[in-house]
Amino acid sequence: MKVSENWLREWVNPDISSDDLVAQITLAGLEVDEVLPVASEFSGVVVGEIVSAEPHPNADKLQVCQVSDGAEIFQVVCGAPNARPGIKIPFAKIGAVLGADFKIKKAKLRQVESFGMLCSASELGLSDDHDGIMELPNIAKAGEDFRAFLNLDDQIIDVDLTPNRSDCLSIAGLAREVGVLNKADVTPVSVAPANIAIDDAFPVRVDAADACPRYLGRVVRGVDVKAQTPLWMVEKLRRSGIRSIDPIVDITNYVMLELGQPMHAFDLANLSGSIVVRMANKGEKIVLLDGQEVSLRDDTLLIADEKTPLAIAGVMGGEGSGVSEETKDIFLESAFFTPLSLAGKARSYGLHTDSSHRFERGVDATLQERAIERATALVVEIAGGQVGPITHTVNESTLPSASLVTLRRKKLDQYLAVSIDKDLVTDILTRLGLEMIEVTDEAWTTKAPSHRFDIAIEADLIEEVARIYGYDNLPSSMPQAAVNFTPLSETKTQIQVLRSILVSQGYQEAVTYSFIDPVLSKQFLPHIDPVPLSNPISADMGVMRPSLVPGLVKAYLYNQNRQQSRVRLFETGRRFIGSVDALADLDQQQQVAGLIAGTRHAEAWYHGSEKVDFYDLKAHVEAMFALNDGGKPTYERSTCEFLHPGRSADIFLDGQFVGLMGELHPQLSKTLGANQPIYVFDIALNAVLKATLPEYKAVSRFPEVRRDLALLVDRSVPVSELEKVISTTAGEGFKKVLVFDVYQGQGIDETKKSVALGLTWQHPSHTLSDEEVNNSVEKTIAALSVRLGAVVRG
Secondary structure, X not given: OEEEHHHHHHHOOOOOOHHHHHHHHHHOOOEEEEEEEOOOOEEEEEEEEEEEEEEOOOOOOOEEEEEEOOOOEEEEEEOOOOOOOOOEEEEEEEEEEEOOOEEOOOEEEOOEEEOOEEOOOHHHOOOOOOOOOOOEOOOOOOOOEHHHHOOOOOEEEEXXXXXXXXXXXXXXXHHHHHHHHHOOOOOOOOOOOOOOOXXXXXXXXXXXXXXXXXXXXXXXXXXXXXXXXXXXXXXXXHHOOOOOOOHHHHHHHHHHHHHOOOOEEEEHHHOOOOEEEEXXXXXXXXXXXXXXEEEOOOOOEEEEOOOOEEEEOOOEEEOOOEOOOOOOOEEEEEEEOOXXXXXXXXXXXXXXXXXXXXXXXXXXXXXXXXXXXXXHHHHHHHHOOEEEEEEEEEOHHHOOOOOEEEEEHHXXXXXXXXXXXXXXXXXXXXXXXXXXXXXXXOEEEEEOOOOOOOOOOHHHHHHHHHHHHOHHHOOOOOOOOOOOOOOOOOOEOXXXXXXXXXHHOOOEEOOOOOEEOHHHHHHHOOOOOOOEOOOOOOHHHOEEOOOOHHHHHHHHHHHHOOOOOOEEEEEEEEOOEOOOOOHHHOEOOEEEEEEEEOEOOOOOOOOOOOEOOHHHHHHHHHHHHOOOOOOOOEXXXXXXXXXXXXXXXXXXXXXXXXXXXXXXXXXXXXXXXXXXXXXXXXXXXXHHHEOOOOOOOOOOOOOOEEEEEEEEEEOOOOHHHHHHHHHHHOOXXXXXXXXXXXXXXXXXXXXXXXXXXXXXXOOOOOOOOHHHHHHHXXXXXXXXXXXXXXXXXX
16 A cells, blocks of 8 residues: 555654654554655756747747746746646746756757746656646646645655555554554544535445445535546545546545545436345346446345446446546445455456455445545535435444454463563553453453454454564564484485485486376376376376376476477486375385486587487496495396387396386387487485495405406396306405496307406405416306306407
């Protein structure tokens, strides 16, 4: 809500600076978003009067005006279309400064001298209106300082209120708050009953009493809609962000800002029979003041007459029944609509108005008569007219009533951590408008005022006391708690270390949804029935992911479609296999999955543009398993449906299946729209994080001995089988085996391959002799020949 500080100080004027006032409001829980000046900086601008206006001799669109400042006449060349004799305008004399540095000087426009400038509202920073010079009312005195005339040494305070504090959506409400905070007197506007000049009344029938417990109406005849809204009202509306329209509409807006009660005025000539407050019929239509035609639902509260809808209650009036230039008689409406009946209705029709903003949050249920009397007095003062009696329609049983709320001393001290003097608490609650029903040393029993419908429980009273006492006056202390550190297991690597390893390999961590498209799930794992969601966000998020790979592939395709061909992604998270009907059977294992595609290295001049392959992926996988010597994985040919049958492997650790890796199946890649091979891995997180407890082992001081073997084996024999046989037969002192070459081609049977192995021995207690090593080599060759049909290549 935007409010003029000067207007606020008309109601309550504490002896504090503007900055202190803003800080005080914010600390009380009514946060101030910003403070803006009501006009731009300027000086040397006075009220001027155009004495005469003649066409410019050398320009069709310019006029030569004679302007009086009350003492002298000045010649000014002006291009505004509304410049004419007899009007009062802002006149920037020679030497005046507009904005930061625009100084008015004597000028010559098309060979005619000009001594000053006639200003538009936009040039003075008052509004965006730059269609012509700003016209002032006749009460303005020529020569008077323009800033003083419009009281422009003011600022706009923009208060961002929480939904529960709609009582401050008015000058009256904000003044009440400032008065309480400063123990200052609040001077409300005087409102007296209007003098009844006619007996005319328009009948009202309320059919929806639950939604509209109170409805007041009044007929005012003979109003002059063409009367000019006073400048003081136009300025107050402008500083609150509302544009002046006509005196009747301006008055209803002004009363809403001043007292907090939204109102509406109907053209009495356009009303038929009676006012009927009812729920809309489904499909019933109304054309609103903004020209929009709306088809209504049957849960919408409506103001209608006997023939047609007139307005969406508490939101916006209809086009046909509003005040126009031909209006002579009006029907003023002032009603209380329950917040629940209007909550969300405006937004459901794509609307949001100042009226709906207030009614949705709550309006004082006793304010309607005061508001209609205030509006009536302003109408008679500005637009004239004869006033009729108020038509009251009230259903007491559905009106809100204040309940008794008790504040206990024990709870107040407990929550605020300080004991506030009993009389001070009583004073705070009383200044807030609460009625003291009973006050003892142990408790305060109160009744909230009608405008504070947000006070309903003891916690609300504690909050009010804390706000007014001052949050900065409450004691502060650091929270204390026993902190028990959980020791980190040395048999498990921390996941942060795993992430660092993958990032060092060029991966970026991704976070994908746990929900995926059922179609995508079947494309990857057709034999698994994914866990369905009973209430999915959308059709493409209908099942829980049985693997992390589909989400990563989808992320790759998103990057591919944006010209990002080199992609490396990894993710840690759960995959879901089983049934929610039997939670014990639902496998929610933590996995780590990754994806690589594109070139092996980022583009650079010092290397080629080779594409990644299966062995790049295998190197990354083995780097993860080598984190903390948790065990060396072994591999077997994979039969996974979504992987390439010849470029994939299942991963085993200590004989247990822990994951898989390989190239995405070419047919699946083509179906998904991938334009290059994609390599993925999906491994149980616990297997990767498994670590061996550090244990001291002495380093042998004796030399290593190495023997190289070139073996011919069937192409179907995996190297891991060779390594397994070697490690079990190479004898004491065997340390490691290294594959340093694999050859297939000319000179070798096409069903065979040549595998070159480097075997290393190192004994901890003596230097191995050639005889010992040769015996171990012979045993190894014999075992390889028997078990795998391996032959030493000559």
